[in-house]
Amino acid sequence: MPDMAGLVSEPQTHTLYARGDWTVARLDDAVRAMDGWQGQGDWRLNTDSVGALDTAGAWALDRIGRVAQARGAQVDYTALTAQQAALLELVRSRLPADAVPGPRSVSALEGLGRGVVGKLTDALRFLDFIGRLALEGVAHLGRLRLTRLVQEIDAAGVRALPILGLLAFLMGVVITYQAGEPLKTFGANILVVNLVGVTMLREMGPLLAAIIVAGRTGSAYTAQIGTMRLTEELDALRSIGITPMEMLVLPKVLALTVCLPLLTLYASALGILGGMVVADGLYGVGYADFVRRLPGTFAPSTFWVGLIKAPVFALIIATVACHRGFQVSRSAESIGRETTTSVVQSIFLVIVADAVFSVVFQLLGL
Amino acid sequence: MSDPLAIEAKDLATLAGERVLHRDLSLAVRRGEVLALVGGSGAGKTVLLRTLSLLQAPAAGDLHVLGEDAAGLGQTALRALRRRIGILFQQGALFTGLSVLDNVCLPLAEHTALSAPCRRELAMLRLGLAGLPPDAAGKFPAELSGGMVKRAALARALALDPELLFLDEPSAGLDPITAAGLDELLKDLREMLGLTVVMVTHDLDSLARVSDRVAFLGRGALLATAPLAELAASPEPEIRAYFAASPRNFGGSPCTPA
Numbered sequence: 283m284p285d286m287a288g289l290v291s292e293p294q295t296h297t298l299y300a301r302g303d304w305t306v307a308r309l310d311d312a313v314r315a316m317d318g319w320q321g322q323g324d325w326r327l328n329t330d331s332v333g334a335l336d337t338a339g340a341w342a343l344d345r346i347g348r349v350a351q352a353r354g355a356q357v358d359y360t361a362l363t364a365q366q367a368a369l370l371e372l373v374r375s376r377l378p379a380d381a382v383p384g385p386r387s388v389s390a391l392e393g394l395g396r397g398v399v400g401k402l403t404d405a406l407r408f409l410d411f412i413g414r415l416a417l418e419g420v421a422h423l424g425r426l427r428l429t430r431l432v433q434e435i436d437a438a439g440v441r442a443l444p445i446l447g448l449l450a451f452l453m454g455v456v457i458t459y460q461a462g463e464p465l466k467t468f469g470a471n472i473l474v475v476n477l478v479g480v481t482m483l484r485e486m487g488p489l490l491a492a493i494i495v496a497g498r499t500g501s502a503y504t505a506q507i508g509t510m511r512l513t514e515e516l517d518a519l520r521s522i523g524i525t526p527m528e529m530l531v532l533p534k535v536l537a538l539t540v541c542l543p544l545l546t547l548y549a550s551a552l553g554i555l556g557g558m559v560v561a562d563g564l565y566g567v568g569y570a571d572f573v574r575r576l577p578g579t580f581a582p583s584t585f586w587v588g589l590i591k592a593p594v595f596a597l598i599i600a601t602v603a604c605h606r607g608f609q610v611s612r613s614a615e616s617i618g619r620e621t622t623t624s625v626v627q628s629i630f631l632v633i634v635a636d637a638v639f640s641v642v643f644q645l646l647g648l
Numbered sequence: 649m650s651d652p653l654a655i656e657a658k659d660l661a662t663l664a665g666e667r668v669l670h671r672d673l674s675l676a677v678r679r680g681e682v683l684a685l686v687g688g689s690g691a692g693k694t695v696l697l698r699t700l701s702l703l704q705a706p707a708a709g710d711l712h713v714l715g716e717d718a719a720g721l722g723q724t725a726l727r728a729l730r731r732r733i734g735i736l737f738q739q740g741a742l743f744t745g746l747s748v749l750d751n752v753c754l755p756l757a758e759h760t761a762l763s764a765p766c767r768r769e770l771a772m773l774r775l776g777l778a779g780l781p782p783d784a785a786g787k788f789p790a791e792l793s794g795g796m797v798k799r800a801a802l803a804r805a806l807a808l809d810p811e812l813l814f815l816d817e818p819s820a821g822l823d824p825i826t827a828a829g830l831d832e833l834l835k836d837l838r839e840m841l842g843l844t845v846v847m848v849t850h851d852l853d854s855l856a857r858v859s860d861r862v863a864f865l866g867r868g869a870l871l872a873t874a875p876l877a878e879l880a881a882s883p884e885p886e887i888r889a890y891f892a893a894s895p896r897n898f899g900g901s902p903c904t905p906a
Binding site: 306309310341365376612615616 | 731743744745759760763777790806837
């Protein structure tokens, strides 16, 4: 088995003995030994018992001299074999003269400044993006890519049906169950119909659909556009005379605007279905009673209030996701970062928008 | 350890998806030798390189790399073997989230117990060996030109002083001066360290300058493995066509521009 590299100093003869294999994986002891070595004056380096020597080993041999020089001592390298000397020569000629740059540290103040400026430019860039989207959207609406639009609707809408349906159904089950228990103590079992109907149509349906779409489709949009940016496909599109806006962004934005209201309806319906199952099973409200009572429990405005939010949520999700995709810089990490940001920002903005809607509807008395 | 062969492949078969790319391919690479793999586009040079460098398991056949049987290696042995192998990927494959210096430091940090300043100094040496200016060290791969990416990737491949170096088109995208410098470096390292090099290349000048033997891949097999001068005189039509495409003088002495 090869030996670790070692370095032993013999003060009587002023000789440094290097021994063992001076190769990259075995240098630790030798480097530590030369850092601890305190010799003064002129020394000779003896490498007779050095086994293997690679460029890292040659670097370490050279480092002995530099360590010594820093203290005013000298190391004489003339005892090296021709091959060792040649390798040392190669290493010396390729080693940069100036000090190695250490990792750059960012002070707290600089970090804060960069953070603030970053967020502000981010907001401005997003506005710029929306502006360009609106301009190009109007300009290119005439030659809208129908095939792309249909593909996007299929990917974002049709394929989301199973997961969204399951989650909405379970949500309806949970809400009815939670609300049913207290209502039962008052003997007001029948009111679960009002509760689950209004909750699903007005809030849960739109929000659930938007959150699933943001996680499922928004992240995909960001990753797709980001990867295309990384592989210069966006530049290739531009070189053919197609703008990424018309080819990628516009179909996605339109597809989501079409899909999300439909998905919202679907989520509300399945949520109510979940409620029906629980109401029938646990609270003695039969399916027929449930269906008969349902239309009377909410004003038509409740239905439209839920539905009108969906296109707004869709616009938020699609524009944020596409914009984040364009923010990908040329590194793999930034795709991950931007995708995360895309989902977090779009869900955040969807909930903020939902709160604004609530206030506005309240003021309008809807 | 004293095995004179760095790589010994017997009856190797490789697949690209469902398609058989090579069948019954046998190849021996001697220690300290520079072997070039050439062949037309799509001949499977990169797949063969990936197989020999243990990134892709062969579909059939025996493969011994640096004296170890590639098929029977456990996790620890494989890791130890990989440490002795350096690979330069065709596109560089630098880690885009790390600076050039950190890219080269990464294998050193993984496989040695050297202190961080020592690792950085060694990494700077690698960058110098690969011909990168010191100010490139702090840059990120996205800020480098294509040629500099190649050189930074070479520096990373050399980080652990490998015994066996695989190069996938090292001089593609390099200017002639840098390409010649790279060849000089390979020659120096081979002379001083006994480095074994397997390279895929289309650069005939580079072939003439550094390769000891050239293996010509075609029709799913090795058509010939011979020194360049011999290969250029081969009667095999595919090989003739390859070299006839850019005629040069490959006579006994190293290539001189006509």
